[in-house]
Amino acid sequence: MLNSLPLPITVITVGNKNKKAAMTASWVNQLSWSPPYIGVAIYHSWYTLKLIREYREFAVHLVSSDLVEAAVRIFGSMSSKKVDKFKIARITVVPSKRVKAPIIIKAPIVYECKVIKILKIGDHYLVIGEPLVAYRNNDKLPVILYDNVHKIGDLIKVYQKNPNKM
Ligand SMILES: Cc1cc2nc3c(=O)[nH]c(=O)nc-3n(C[C@H](O)[C@H](O)[C@H](O)COP(=O)(O)O)c2cc1C
Numbered sequence: 001m002l003n004s005l006p007l008p009i010t011v012i013t014v015g016n017k018n019k020k021a022a023m024t025a026s027w028v029n030q031l032s033w034s035p036p037y038i039g040v041a042i043y044h045s046w047y048t049l050k051l052i053r054e055y056r057e058f059a060v061h062l063v064s065s066d067l068v069e070a071a072v073r074i075f076g077s078m079s080s081k082k083v084d085k086f087k088i089a090r091i092t093v094v095p096s097k098r099v100k101a102p103i104i105i106k107a108p109i110v111y112e113c114k115v116i117k118i119l120k121i122g123d124h125y126l127v128i129g130e131p132l133v134a135y136r137n138n139d140k141l142p143v144i145l146y147d148n149v150h151k152i153g154d155l156i157k158v159y160q161k162n163p164n165k166m
């Protein structure tokens with residue numbers, strides 16, 4: 001039943017030009033309003049977590065439809081330790097505004113965060129970040145993971161057609 005929670009799809013980036021990592025994360029949530037904290041739950045052995053511990057900062061990118069395939073097949077399946085996911089996905093990155101992490105220019109919304117705390121929660125680590133800056137790169141709609149991938153807004157249509165589905 002945990003799979004029934006509607007979740008965002010994001011790509012987390014960390015590192016700098018020479019040493020970087022990126023992974024898809026759906027276990028991402030707002031944790032506090034003031035200060036504005038974001039939490040990302042990351043499995044203990046992912047390389048992205050290792051670099052987040054090292055750099056103490058990261059960027060969260062919301063994913064739009066045109067990034068879903070790369071988010072699932074590349075950023076969400078391969079290991080940054082072994083491959084350059086940005087190269088494989090042919091994703092253009094630009095320098096960030098406040099942190100060192102590479103920024104995916106195609107992503108509609110970006111939060112550049114500094115790490116506040118990392119807590120062990122069950123078999124994951126909850127990385128708590130404070131956005132230093134948040135901005136839009138374009139007007140594309142982010143997607144939501146619920147049973148399948150949906151554009152925000154489309155889930156309401158799914159529900160109206162079949163209320164038992166939710
Ligand atoms: C849609 C989707 C959502 C995911 N969400 C998470 C998540 O929230 N936390 C996590 O630890 N792994 C998540 N993963 C798995 C990681 O993205 C995946 O294991 C990745 O290859 C780790 O990369 P790294 O070792 O380069 O850090 C998700 C994968 C997909 C496809």
